[in-house]
Amino acid sequence: MRVGLGFDLHRLGADRPLLLGGVEIPGSPGLIGHSDADCVLHAITDALLGAAGTGLDIGALFPDDDPAYLNADSAELLKQTMRRVGGQVENVDCMVLAERPKLAPHREAMRQRIADLLGIEVDRVGVKATTMEGLGPIGEGKAIACQAVILFREDA
Numbered sequence: 001m002r003v004g005l006g007f008d009l010h011r012l013g014a015d016r017p018l019l020l021g022g023v024e025i026p027g028s029p030g031l032i033g034h035s036d037a038d039c040v041l042h043a044i045t046d047a048l049l050g051a052a053g054t055g056l057d058i059g060a061l062f063p064d065d066d067p068a069y070l071n072a073d074s075a076e077l078l079k080q081t082m083r084r085v086g087g088q089v090e091n092v093d094c095m096v097l098a099e100r101p102k103l104a105p106h107r108e109a110m111r112q113r114i115a116d117l118l119g120i121e122v123d124r125v126g127v128k129a130t131t132m133e134g135l136g137p138i139g140e141g142k143a144i145a146c147q148a149v150i151l152f153r154e155d156a
């Protein structure tokens with residue numbers, strides 16, 4: 001078994017849908033980024049790369065100055081990463097840091113989408129959210145961040 005850690009942050013304010021965990025969250029500006037800026041899937045992808053011992057991070061695999069990844073679907077980037085590392089995810093836990101919108105109504109959809117992408121049961125996916133109590137750039141609603149941890153089993 002191996003454990004991996006991921007973190008990502010994107011600024012809010014793009015004129016496009018807000019995507020978190022591969023789910024479109026209505027009623028909010030989108031995240032700014034070269035790809036679709038889904039910070040939840042980016043944190044999960046980095047956790048997976050770490051757990052699998054690749055020595056890589058998401059920016060090395062999918063550079064944010066490569067036109068091939070302009071507006072890239074982060075679900076597709078995660079699937080490509082899964083194929084690269086092989087093995088099996090045992091479970092994943094995510095902590096989303098966002099002042100708004102409220103994510104509780106979307107939690108189950110996010111868990112199911114992440115479970116589908118990782119090929120695991122939904123009870124192996126945690127999605128938790130917290131505000132920053134108004135403090136700092138996340139608290140001021142200027143950004144959303146996500147931490148993720150993954151337990152990973154290598155191919156036998």
Ligand code: MG
Nearest residue numbers: 008009039042
């Ligand atoms: Mg990112």
